[in-house]
Amino acid sequence: MKIEEQIKAYIGSQPAAKADDMVSLHQTILALMPAAKLWFLDGKNEDGKIVSNPNIGYGQQTLHYADGTTKPFYQIGLSANTAGISVYIMGLKDKDYLTQTFGKTIGKASVTSYCIKFKKRADIDMEVLAAAINYGIASTS
Template sequence: MDIEAQIEQYIAGQSVSKRIDMQALHQIILQLMPGCKLWFLDGKNSAGKTVSNPNIGYGSHTINYADGKTKVFYQIGLSANTTGMSVYILGIKDKSYLAQTFAEKIGKASVTGYCIKFKALKDINIDVLEEAILYGLKS
């Protein structure tokens, strides 16, 4: 199954309200990142054990590890979780920037150094989420 089909299947497998929100977020991110590389991670390690929630990834950036190794990974991620959804914005050097800049104006969301977690799209200001994603893309 190709990546787009895996993404469609993943979104379709969510509850109705979460599915509607995830489809809307998927379209918003694709509009912000036209032609980006798509990723789908099923949340399983090489042994087939579940180690995380499945993730949809958009774009790519290189992660540089302290030991000198590098890894190409997605830059923006979207995942369903037990209480809602998470948007991951990877590659930001200043781990306090997202929370300091967007936490107070985004609405009912938890904002960390690279993750914005919320229950439903109606609980957040989508324009602020887009602003945070665009900041991450520039970083």
């Protein structure tokens, strides 16, 4: 199955309201990153065991680990979870930037060093989310 088909199936497997929000967020991210590589991670490890929620990824960067190894990975991620939706901004060096810069103005969301989690799209300010995503893109390009 192609990545676009996996993404469509994943979004379609969500409850209707969450699926609608995810379609809107997917379109917003694609508009911000029109040439981005798409990823779909099904949440399973190499043994087929579920280790995380499935993720849609956008863009590409190289992650550098403390042991000197590297790994290609996405810049921005989108995932459904039991409490709502998460947007991941991967690879940021300043672990406080998202919280300090966007935490108070994004709306009803939990903001950590790399994750913005909210119940539904209507709970957040989409312009602030777009600014956070654009910051992540610029920081990891």
